[in-house]
Amino acid sequence: MADLTLYHASPSRSSVTLWMLEELGQPYDIKLLSLEKGENRQPDYLAINPMGKVPALRHKDTVVTEVAAICTYLADEFPHAGLNVPIGTPRRGVYLKWLFFGPGCLEPAVIDRAAPRKEEARRAMLGYGDFDTTMNVLAKAVEKGPWLMGEQFTAADVVIGANLRWGVLFKMIPERPEFTAYAARIAARPAAQRADAKDKAMASR
Numbered sequence: 001m002a003d004l005t006l007y008h009a010s011p012s013r014s015s016v017t018l019w020m021l022e023e024l025g026q027p028y029d030i031k032l033l034s035l036e037k038g039e040n041r042q043p044d045y046l047a048i049n050p051m052g053k054v055p056a057l058r059h060k061d062t063v064v065t066e067v068a069a070i071c072t073y074l075a076d077e078f079p080h081a082g083l084n085v086p087i088g089t090p091r092r093g094v095y096l097k098w099l100f101f102g103p104g105c106l107e108p109a110v111i112d113r114a115a116p117r118k119e120e121a122r123r124a125m126l127g128y129g130d131f132d133t134t135m136n137v138l139a140k141a142v143e144k145g146p147w148l149m150g151e152q153f154t155a156a157d158v159v160i161g162a163n164l165r166w167g168v169l170f171k172m173i174p175e176r177p178e179f180t181a182y183a184a185r186i187a188a189r190p191a192a193q194r195a196d197a198k199d200k201a202m203a204s205r
């Protein structure tokens with residue numbers, strides 16, 4: 001049994017953490033849950049994540065939930081993989097900004113656009129402000145490349161990159177050249193391809 005266990009539904013947001021684990025290169029086990037069968041709402045899983053959501057990650061006695069928290073945790077816990085920007089490094093501020101930008105701005109902006117509210121919320125009320133600003137900020141960040149932090153691929157690229165790749169694929173994010181180029185660099189990563197293949201195999205079970 002590995003020290004790391006991912007509670008996963010295939011494919012879903014937990015696929016982001018599956019990719020992160022592949023980037024990390026540490027052994028891990030997968031506990032596959034069926035969202036259709038409601039296995040994420042059963043008492044044994046609610047004891048792990050009371051939100052009834054995947055993913056959840058167990059590392060020895062520690063349980064971490066929330067995609068971005070899991071990616072941040074893994075990158076810091078296994079620094080040899082070079083996926084974090086360590087505490088004490090000035091660039092860590094920007095790195096953390098992108099890790100939080102994923103669930104704080106990018107994901108809600110995309111979801112709100114896909115499932116609009118009955119009454120439009122005021123810009124100041126929304127943490128991401130508005131969709132176009134979110135997209136413009138992101139386009140500028142990935143324009144130069146190859147990665148958000150320049151030459152270093154980090155956990156922030158996993159969090160933002162997965163969202164972006166998925167959003168472009170399902171036409172929820174505009175097909176701007178900056179985005180398609182970044183999504184193509186992400187798709188070419190062997191770890192992303194391994195995660196995709198594992199997900200495909202699990203989904204067809």
Ligand SMILES: N[C@@H](CCC(=O)N[C@@H](CS)C(=O)NCC(=O)O)C(=O)O
Nearest residue numbers: 012013035052053054055066067068
């Ligand atoms: N904020 C959570 C969102 C996780 C999430 O929404 N997971 C979905 C799968 S894509 C889920 O578990 N849905 C099942 C349900 O809500 O019943 C995170 O970042 O981990």
